[in-house]
Amino acid sequence: MTDRPQGFDTLAIHAGTAPDPATGARQVPIYQTTAYVFKDADHAARLFNLEEVGYIYSRLTNPTVAALANRVAALEGGAGAIACSSGHAAQIMALFPLMGPGKNIVASSRLYGGTITQFSQTIKRFGWSAKFVDTDDLKAVEAAIDDNTRALFCETIANPGGYISDIPALARIADLKGIPLIVDNTTATPWLARPIEMGATLVVHSATKYLTGNGTVTGGIVVDSGKFNWSASDKFPSLSQPEPAYHGLVFHPTLGSMAYTFHSIAIGLRDLGMTMNPQGAHYTLMGIETLGLRMERHVKNAQIVAEWLEQDPRVEAVTYAGLKSSPWHRRAEALLPKGAGALFTFALKGGYDACVKLIDNVKLFSHVANLGDTRSLIIHSASTTHRQLSPEQQVAAGAPPNVVRLSIGIEDVADIIADLDQAMAKATA
Missing domain, CATH: 3.40.640.10 (Type I PLP-dependent aspartate aminotransferase-like (Major domain))
Structure with a gap:
């Protein structure tokens, strides 16, 4: 060497x-x-x-x-x-x-x-x-x-x-x-x-x-x-x-x-x-031996899922910094040139109730209080990980009641989207 x-x-x-x-x-x-x-x-x-x-x-x-x-x-x-x-x-x-x-x-x-x-x-x-x-x-x-x-x-x-x-x-x-x-x-x-x-x-x-x-x-x-x-x-x-x-x-x-x-x-x-x-x-x-390989897939999948969600009429907003619409997109490009990670939230039309229905109807996503797994994970932060905070603190932290948090895994991205699609259909019916 x-x-x-x-x-x-x-x-x-x-x-x-x-x-x-x-x-x-x-x-x-x-x-x-x-x-x-x-x-x-x-x-x-x-x-x-x-x-x-x-x-x-x-x-x-x-x-x-x-x-x-x-x-x-x-x-x-x-x-x-x-x-x-x-x-x-x-x-x-x-x-x-x-x-x-x-x-x-x-x-x-x-x-x-x-x-x-x-x-x-x-x-x-x-x-x-x-x-x-x-x-x-x-x-x-x-x-x-x-x-x-x-x-x-x-x-x-x-x-x-x-x-x-x-x-x-x-x-x-x-x-x-x-x-x-x-x-x-x-x-x-x-x-x-x-x-x-x-x-x-x-x-x-x-x-x-x-x-x-x-x-x-x-x-x-x-x-x-x-x-x-x-x-x-x-x-x-x-x-x-x-x-x-x-x-x-x-x-x-x-x-x-x-x-x-x-x-x-x-x-x-x-x-x-x-x-x-x-x-x-x-x-x-x-x-850690496979961290680089995994992160590359995590980020690639997250970008595709975020772009799909942003175009869906059932979605009010997506917070992913990899989107050009994000107020932090330029900062992400400057500081994280390989991508903006695989963790973000999105607001679903129908508010709190729709978010709960979405959580209850996913099949591929795992409803757990964790992130960064090879599996795609989902949680409603306001009622779980951020439940102990006041409503004002929840909003400041990016966890208001009308959003769910996604940790995008390394599965086939078409399967990730299909699962969100079917669960959103039931949540907003």
Whole structure:
């Protein structure tokens, strides 16, 4: 091999892994073990002092899980990554080294309903808070950031409406304010977008979705760009000052670009325990091997289905950014040149009742609270994933009562359309 950068599909198969040195096994083994034998007392001490990279206890690190983290870091262009037990765990893990009582984040109002609830309600129990703003209003974003703000948060392609965030513009604001931009790249995947190249500091994923791609794993990933200067101010003492939770180690000056990743392992996973299991990591590694192939079909099918829906007289509106009629079409072309993803909503004439009838009459589509599966999925967000939000929050998030969310799979697109057609006929009869 030469030193030329490897392509996406090559990285998706090879990054972060090598044949097992003990057996020569080509596929990453499932290291189903809790603990690892130290060579001697000095070896153990070096590991605990972070002077040597190795394995101590599988709540912290595990070879199978580490292979997954390294592969996603390579695909995203990051310095390091950690794998967690779920996408929601990844969000808390992403914030954990940054936050403290009385600190806040500024977040897009167009987010997955569970994320809005996590940020608006659950993180209050840690003494943290969130301010939600329309991230298209850059002046409002800048105005919302105050001295206690520790991060700016958005989704590349917002769930459920398919809205495209202006990541470069948000990154410029975050840089100006001296805080990291955290981007949830779940619905785009690194095949469509690499937020770090657009200026993001951290990228989070629900590995449950497209990375695994087959609905078998619950998992999350946090990728660190390794580019943020955590010592530029006193805003991030866990990284820039002696950390009392790890015998006074000063992570950033000591560990440089890997400071955030090692802090998340040594303290975050150690104390919060949001660890991914090795079998789940193995399944996700296998799923990532075909990520590029799947995403190409997902996007191609979604474009065809969205164009068909837009022309159907039974449909009021379609939110897919791949349509020229979308207010985010130009942004999608600029930031996601391979396509606008495979997640979007459409409004059906007849409102809430028609949406419920549509859900009850699909046959090929699966009615589940998931997305990013090889199968086409459908859900009525207002009564399920976004049910806990107020009507105003539902509208702001792109989940009003008269829309359904589609996650377009990789089946034959004619079959996808035929199923929607027959279900819409019954729903609007």
